[in-house]
Amino acid sequence: MKKVAIVTVAVLALGLAACNKNNAENNAANETAVENTAATDVNAATGNAGATANADQALNAAGTATNAAGNAVANAQNAVENK
Numbered sequence: 001m002k003k004v005a006i007v008t009v010a011v012l013a014l015g016l017a018a019c020n021k022n023n024a025e026n027n028a029a030n031e032t033a034v035e036n037t038a039a040t041d042v043n044a045a046t047g048n049a050g051a052t053a054n055a056d057q058a059l060n061a062a063g064t065a066t067n068a069a070g071n072a073v074a075n076a077q078n079a080v081e082n083k
Helices: 002-019 023-082
Strands: none
Touching: none
C-alpha cells in the first residue's frame, strides 16, 4: 500500500509541476507578440507612406494639367483677339 501511495504522490507532484506557469516562457511569448504587432504596424505605415507619395504625385500631375489647360485657354483668347 505504501508503494501505491508513494507512486500516487509522485504522479500528483508531476501533475502539479506541469500545471505551474513558466513566467519566462510567457514573458517571451508576450514580447514576441508585441514585436510582431509592432512590425505589422510599421509595415502598414510604410504602405500608407507609399500611397501618400503616389497621391501627391497624382495631385501634382493634375495641377500641371490644369495649368496647361489654363494656358491653352489664354492662348486661344489671345488668338481670337489678334485676328
